[in-house]
Amino acid sequence: MKTYTENSRLTINILLSFFAFLWFLPFLFVVVNSVKTRKEYNLGEFWDFPQGFSVLENFEYINTRIDFMMGFLNSLLYGAIATTLAILFASLAAYAISALKIKWKMFWFMLIYSGTIFPFQMYIIPIFRMYSNVDLYDSKIGLLAVYTALCIPFCLFVLRNYFYSIPKELVESAKMDGATDFKIFVSIFMKMAKAPIAACFLFQFTWVWNDLLFGLTLSKSAEARPIMSSLSLLNGAAGTNDVPSALLAAILASIPTFFIFLVLNKSFNYGFPTTSK
Template sequence: MTTTGPDGAGGTAEAARKTRAAVSARSGSGRPSLASRIAARTGGGALRVVLVLVGLFWLIPAIGLLLSSLRSPADISASGWWEVFVRPAQLTAENYTRLLQNDTITHSLLSTVLITVPATVLVVVIGSLAGYAFAWMDFPGRDWWFLAVVALLVVPVQVALVPVSRLFGEIGIFETTAGVVIFHVAFGLPFAIFLLRNFFAEIPRELLEAARLDGAGEIRLFTRVVLPLGAPAIASLGIFQFLWVWNDMLVALIFADSESPPITVALQQQVRQFGNNIDVLAPGAFVSMVIPLVVFFAFQRQFVSGVMAGAVK
């Protein structure tokens, strides 16, 4: 028989004792398991330190490339980039001066910009319009058309290289900037439509119906309601498309103008003469890498919001 005080504290203590006994019986002892202790500690400062170290580890190649691009060709050939910490006098900006004076690399950077920017903008604009249409507009065969778009996601780029090359040759856009842009837009749209359609479909129907009751047409509804709400997903799509087009070499190697190729192809051609132009290759490679990093960090907040948009309802 359990003895209780005036406030029933004895019954509460007995219930707590039984609960602890049941937990100990299930775990085998009164002490937390090793896995439980490790899991409890991973959420603290130790995990943050590990993540910072991993991030710094992945930055080592970028740091090494930056320091190499600031060294003379003789120093690059004689020792590793870490020597600058012992001999900081090696650092110089002469390589970037030569880079700006190299017509091949500068024209390649301009060609890359002329390909990447239109290909990104067109995919974002057309993908947004098509995603809205598939999500909120009724037209014959809408679901079947969307299934066809999804099916195009599994088509590899390599399958289309030969037939598209022949088509571009017949219509006169082979080895032109327009041809490369069209190819990237064609293969970027299926993913863009799929991503934005699913994101736009999560917008509350009541919000759109309220806007329609206020007299908003489809264009105003799209620009005033859907686009602001879909900005995180659109920013994420823009980052993905920009990085993919900027870093592409396969499509550029086949469809781009051989006289003014994108930076990836130009650097690959420079590698063939590595010993003679290492002073141009190192800064050119760093510039090619740092521009996508700047774009990513500039839209980092929108990118994270777009990735996490569907995580919390």
Template structure:
């Protein structure tokens, strides 16, 4: 493949990727009452702030943003910390059959989450966890642990065992070794894992619409889906304004911490 062909292929991919973003940016400016019913390729007015305000307040996107921010921050951090402890146990601690424990935890990424929804819904109904923030947080933490464990464990296997041996010769306990030595050294993979898990929780729709129904409990993607339902009273410009609001946190997170993300991924795939 020549350079011209490669450049043409890359150019076509860029256009295909940017076209939906351009349509979103143009149509979110259109006043809701002036929307023609089909996407406009040129601005038909400027009602950005009105559409954003309607999506935030009247369509209750703001409530969903607050809920998802809580879920993503808390559940992402808890899942990463638990995954770090599990990785330390599998790689450093002298436990029997570490490969078995690795595959047992990592298998959580191998099965589609749809197969768990039926039993999970019934269990949540029996234990009064349905439509509660605690219920969603529990499932988000459990859902995020396996992949975070995979990333962190991969970096942990690259650390020389002499580090642990030297600390033990100095009289350090495994708890002290974990907190004072391994946890600081794992900072890149911890950061990358947190960004992955924050994005996963933030973008979740399936658990949100299955395990909750109240507007003050549902995550933002479920709120956005309700805004785009056949019974919604808002027009497409307001829906696009809601989509714009929803897309900003993960984009800003990646742009702000892209260096940490790249270092963490690189250290986990050596």
């Protein structure tokens, strides 16, 4: 029986290692070819190892075609601020729906959560027309507002479910000690919700960072354009394609989300199953 179990475990490990390698293979291709020159990439074989290390040259090409750093900083701004504001607003709404005595709790929840039911593409034309009329088109404030609003429903869903799992006895004990509703929200609900908050931040920051639809539609200048919209213009700006430079730009653009995942990994692993009760 023991031998059978060990053989089964070995077979599973081999299969998982094989699938992990297949999953990692495209990333390996990106890394290998991102350090090649354009000539070496076009004339060489698909899996040839690079003859040199042309990272600086490729990065200089990127900067001559697009304002990479401006897009990078814009997306950091949008991701950090929009996600933080969304979590703040969603946590207040989740606390009111789950812990306070308000009328039509389910109605308010469904009203806010309905923002995720419809495809985001259907919001593009109304938002574009409104922004054009109120001078928010091609502005950082306009994109921040859109990203914040679109992140709120998911955060509300996660935090509301978690807040319902907090024992009512704990809240009643705090009220007996004279704590106000806001004090209970800050001292109990928010402190106990660090794990789901981390999960919400990871999910929503990644979505904002990877967004292309709203970035392309609601911005046209480098001062407001996020990173993914900037990368989409990389090759077309010159009329020619420099694949190694595009691959290098993609690697550099993936660093923030990878770093945030490493930082929040433990909280994410604990928070996701907890909030899905």
